Amino acid sequence: MATGDSTSGNKLGLEKSPYLLQHASNPVHWYPWGEEAFAAARKQNKLIFLSVGYSTCHWCHVMERESFENSEIAKIMNANFINVKVDREERPDVDKVYMTFVTASSGRGGWPMSVFLTPELVPVAGGTYFPPEDRFGRIGFPTLLTTLANKWQENEEKFKESGSKILEVLDRTSRLSAPRGSDLPADEAFARCLTQLSRSYEPEYGGFSESPKFPQPANLTFLFTYNALFPQLDDAKHGLKMSLHTLDKMDQGGIHDHVAQGFARYSTDKQWHVPHFEKMLYDQAQLVHAYLDAFLATGRPRYAEVVRDILTYVMRDLSHPSGGFYSAEDADSLPEPNSEHKREGAFCVWSHEEVTQLLSGPVTPGHKSTLAEVFCHHYSVADGGNVNPYQDPHDELKNQNVLIEHGTVEETGREFGLSLEQCEAALERARVILFEARRQRPRPHLDDKMVTAWNGMMLGAMARAGAVLGEVKYTQRALEAANFIKTNMYQDGKLLRAAYSGPENQVSLGSCIAGFVDDYAWMVRGFLNMYETTLDCEWLVLAEQLQDKQDELFWDKKGAGYFMTQSGDDSILLRIKEDQDGAEPSGNSVSVGNLVRLAPLLARPDFTEKAESIFRLFYERLCKIPIALPEMNAALLLYHQPPTQIILAGKKDSDSLRQMIQAVHRETLPCRVLMLVTDSQDCGAFIRERHPSLAKYRPKGEEDTLAYVCRDFSCQLPVNTPDLLKERLKIPMSQ
Known part of the structure; x- marks a missing residue:
């Protein structure tokens, strides 16, 4: 292992990505992904250490503080590796290739992702977060660095051979082929998807896992679609019940920001109580659709209120003046303006003492109870905090409260002798007071990168909300976003991946990364929703043009389905077709839904043929593990019904x-x-x-x-x- 120090320096200072800029002052000699880094690895014959994350990732911040800001660890990295930083939201293609490797080799994935590559970019070792020292049976990052550096020096040919074999296996297993002569999947896929969702459903608090709990809106899309088409069937009614219970518990839980609106990424516990506090644009967009579906299925005003709640947050905190939507807000922030270190959730949580002081007045004139007593009862605010220590491994939430509703407003009103209207008014007044107090706190970091796919997702949700709720302000905001994309992200008939907020809110295009398949798929859907909301054919024309361009750039002409990436980038070792609907539905799932909708609208039988090819390509997955593709199953439901x-x-x-x-x-x-x-x-x-x-x-x-x-x-x-x-x-x- 080398002990000297490289002289390359940190090269992230000129990047546009907020995530890369967060690391521009690290003592690590970071490169951005690109030929300069690859050439240095080849010239110096060093392994590449690839670190992938995103700017609002809590554990990415932890590993940065513990390792990448540590000068001694940085010395080991600089001397023995070419160190490369990638923003997964900017380069999902790089992330997908190496996450496939990490998941296959370790059985788990996540961010930060830490992968070691040969100078030819072949992965040889990897994982996610590594602590700064050996502990709890987990190898420390310095130990890992030293071990791999020594092994590379001792026998690099064995390393390369091993990596090449791994890559061959990944390439073989990532290919998809439709069974010959297969029929289109139908009832079997729907029945099994319902069965698998029912088995994974957690009946006490909703959701489709025990803990941690993610919203998984694609599951809800399938269940709401099935119920809308077959409301008389018992399994459809059960699916609707699961969906509504999940959305109710999320609404009441700590994953929902009761003071400043919007939803956090996920909760660490079964009860939806303690979240990782980052808020992602793509979650807000998908949950708008979920709560709109719930509103249409039941007519309950509360679901429409939650939609307005989410859109209030997005329009206030995730909106660029030019019309685009920002990516996310961070989980971590400074507890006080003069604090040295950020803490997770500091912007969002409350001590009992603080709430009592801020809400010290009577709930109504002459009432014996204070506003604080009513608020603390309703939102479960406790002296000493309400966070389970097991959900707080770093003691960042000690003595703090994450607001959660365990009862109804009616029940709180009865407890304090208040009518429903009086209790609602009191809680609203309290929330406004706390919101103003929160505005005085140091804000969490804003990822002001504007990703095309997520903007398409959000403008489509905003447009649909405007149509369903009859509120022009949402339609107008969607129109602003659509025009933003047309002006900034659509050049020469092609989409770019992202734009950035520059000085004085000017829009900067950065490195002009070409769009990926999900950028096209979500923009097609966004423009299609704009058309259905306004019946302005400009958006339908754009949707068709983008669909045709997507087919040209990403369609597998030797098989079927859409590759994630265009051809021609030698640094991307595998051209992968996404086959799972995770936090975001896959590009193939969104695309096949678009094709099913566009075909009758535009009289394009070729779109129907493409949709059928995709369903055949994913036949086995749809019939055996349809829970992996609920969004595609929803599209399949639509395909089988006459329009x-x-x-x-x-x-x-x-x-x-x-x-x-x-x-x-x-x-x-x-x-x-x-x-x-x-x-x-x-x-x-x-x-x-x-x-x-x-x-x-x-x-x-x-x-x-x-x-x-x-x-x-x-x-x-x-x-x-x-x-x-x-x-x-x-x-x-x-x-």
Whole structure:
């Protein structure tokens, strides 16, 4: 092992990624991913140490503090390795290749991801977080560094041979091929998915695991879709019950920020109580859809309130002035402005003493109880804190409280002799006081990177919320995001991966990383949702153009399905097709759902053929372990159902048309095909070109909108009011 120090220096200072910039002052001589690092590894014949994470990752911060800021550990790294930092959100392709290796070799994955590569980029060893010293039976990072450096010097050929064999196995196992002559998966896949979700369901607090607990919105998408299509079936009713119970418990839990809105990434415990406090844009977007589905399935106002809660947070804290959406907020922050070290959850938690002081007044004039007593009772605030020490391994939450509701507002009101209205008003007043107090605290780090895929996800959720809730401010915000993407992220017919917030809120494109398949898939879906909300064909045209470009760049022309990456990057050793719906649904799952929706809308049978090819490619997975692909299963459900065509004939942007659009969106119609017939040349001509039969449908008058509902190639007589349209849409398909 070498003991001298390299002179390359830390090269992250000119990067745009917030995660890379967080490490720009480390004593480690970091390189960004690229040829400069690879050439140095080849020239110096050193292993590459690849560290992958993201800027709001709690354990990434821990490993940085313990190891990457440690000058003695940095000396070992600099002398013996070429050290490379990657933001997984910026380069999901790099992350996916090496996470596949780490998961296969160690049985678990996560971030930070720590991988050792040969100069040819072949992985030879890896894991996730490593402590700064050997402890609890876990190898310390310095020990690992020393061991690998010595082994490389002693027998690098054996290392390379081992790595090449590993890569061959990964390449072979990552390939997918459809069974020859296989039928399309159908009822077997749906039944097994329901069974597997039921088995993994935790009935006391909801969710589909014991602990830690993740929201897993893709599971809810499948269950809500199944219930919408087959509400009379007992297993569909059970699926709806699981979904609603999960969403209720999340709403009440500490994973939900009761003071400043939005949801944390996940909870460390079974009760949804103690989260890792980072908030991710992609979680907010998916949960908007989940709570909208719950609202449509039940009509309960609370679910709509949660949607507004999430969107309030996103519009206030995750929005760039130009219209884009930021990626995330960190879990860690300074407890006090003059503190030296950040603590997890410091921005969000409360001591009993602080709450009592801030809420010292009476709950209502002349009432014997204080506002603090009512608030502490309702949100389980305890003297000495309410966090289980087992959920706080670093004692960062000692004597602190994470707000959680264990009872209803009605029950709290009865406890203190308050009416429901009085109790709701008191709790709202208390939350406002605490929100203002929290604004005085040091804020957590904001990852102001704007990822195209997540912006597509969020603008699609925002647009749908505007349509379902009938609130123009959400539609307008979605429009701003869509125009942001068009202006900044869409160049020469292709998407870029990310933009960054520059000085004075200017938009910076950084290194102009080309978009990945999920960027295209989510933007297609976002633009499709924009079209369904506004019936402005500009967004439908863009959705089709992006879908065609995605097919050109990512479709496997020798097989089927979409690769995650474009061809041509020699540094990406494996071209992988994602086959699992995790924290984010896979690119193939989102894409096949888009194809199923676009095919009848655009009269594109080739889109149907592509969708069928994807379903066949994933036949085995859909039939044997469908719980791995719930989003794709939801798309498969839609594929097997005949679409309901809803043709609106009216003046674009008229009040009557907007009312009709909202009437459509307030019904649970997953298989709808929504089209506008108008005298305008742009949208009207575009739709009539694809569907010549629509030429016979004409607007009745300047301010009237007629609605035709068509099923099984048969259209019913038109209706001219939202109420009549709602009645028509409620008629079962078989009638």
